[in-house]
Amino acid sequence: MKITKLIKTTFISLITIITFTQTTLAQKNIQSCNRTVSFNKPPERAISNDVNLTEMMLVLGLTDKMVGYTGISGWKTLDKEMRSGVKKLPELSKKYPSKEVLVGADADFFFAGWNYGMKVGGEVTPETLEPFGIKVYELTESCIHIMKKNKVTMEDMYNDILNLGVIFNVEQRAKNLVNKYKKEIASITSQSQKSIPLKVFVYDSGEDKPFTAGLYAMPTALIEAAGGKNVMETFKKSWGTVTWEEVIERNPEVIVIVNYGNVTAKQKRKFMMTNPAFAQIDAVKNDRFVTLEYVEATPGPRNIKAIKKLMKGFWKK
Template identity: 70%
Template sequence: MSFRMSLSATAFIFGTLFTGVAFAEPVTVRSCNRDVTFDKAPEHAVSNDVNLTEMMLALKLQDRMVGYTGVSGWKTLDEKLRNGIKELPELSPKYPTKEVLLGANADFYFGGWNYGMKVGGEVTPETLAPFGIKVYELTESCIFVMQKNKPTMDDMFVDLLNLGRIFRVEDRAEALVAGYRRQLGDIESKISHVDKPTRVFVYDSGEEKPFTSGRYGIPTAMIEAAGGTNIMDDVAKSWTEVSWEPVIEKNPEVIVIVDYGEVTAAQKIAFLKNNPAFKHIDAVKNDRFVVLPYVEATPGPRNIEAIATLAKAFHPEAM
């Protein structure tokens, strides 16, 4: 009897050890043009910008974070995000330095190109690697370091699923993405009869020259999912400055206003409506403006709500 008990105990111990080893197995994810391996889930993570921080919150990773960066220097936290991060400190109002991340004992940085990192800048995957800080790059931003296809909403889903793998919360990430896919499917079914997509211009900022989203920005994917087309789809950039001439020439039916910073959405709309150069643009003539907060117009969990808002503005008869 004791021999049988010993066998059972041995089997239990080996089973437990095997489970522990399986859980601790390294995880490798693709980040832009790099493979990044994580021997264990990060414990001192930092995210940059409101949208990337919301991805972390959507996966309930606050307890793995030591702070965030890149918000108050340009934007403000709305109530939803403020409640989510609670006591987490903002480590830097704009892009972090290496010293900021080292001072926080960070072991993981979730940023992107022009979302907390600049090509050739102080904070990059290469500059942080010697300090043991692993970097995962926002997929939308990969166009700055590699060739990639035009974005779809899968770009945001890939980021959530990769974060789920990195932090060993795959089930949580898969459930979240499945819910988003269902919501998108509902929107697509409602606008499936639409024959001609709505012409759309994204107005971020700028008066002499507008700052907008081109082919590789996530608004292109959002607009297309909502039954529209980005009139700047022929501009091979993610976010960039253009001239007003092609905007006037392409005559958008709807203008999406990105709301953040010192210039309010109302002021941006007033500028467009009061400038004689724009009086023949259909969107201006028909007062068809849609306001999206910055956190909805950049890759993140609120994109799905924003797509529903856009679809209702583009095709109100269907929604």
């Protein structure tokens, strides 16, 4: 009797050990900015914020793992190419979602970033969502808002694709995509034979003061890949406001306009072309403007198309 009881106890212990081991092995740890996020299984009720982050989810084929998206129509960033991709999903909030929206949707995962759906000290953060069982993965480019990081490169976007692949158990699909992107960029950029980078300014918005991309914003990486140099690289921020005097002093040869919102790229170009203060800027004198859609200028799959556009705009004969 004692032997039988001992065997049962030993068997139960072994089952417990095996189960614990399997659970431990199944757990995946992902670095998200300055946090380590653990996943025991892929999310089933994910929500993404912003058009570029949502597109990352779509290219990985994760629509069936999503309950919706937020922060697109309110900023007027949705283009024709993206519209068909999200038509099966509800937009839960036109701009940044509230905590109530995310909890009310019974979400278990939120893909967002700092100033891409979350604000430092705001009501929606990884810490405020944790009690509700909502895990958060933060866009790599946006980590500069809460920690020190290296200058932005294409690796930031690749890192997000690969991490999403691990989180949702589609690792090979993610690796294949990243390898494809790298080959495409290598093929595109090999066409440039210029040794001296073109001086480029990114004009996002603003008339009194321009809102632009700095050292840690994705356009800096896109411009460099296409053979240019962001004249505001000394601006040690991601996106932010500078002065027109700084732009004039740096005299960009090309101006990249980000197209979204109520003011069109055409209107932004007209503002620069007709303002006497900008008359001596080389890009204005030579009418050298390149337009990128918002989804192309922010981290995501459309970055490859952006580099192709920039290459054409920088080096066309």
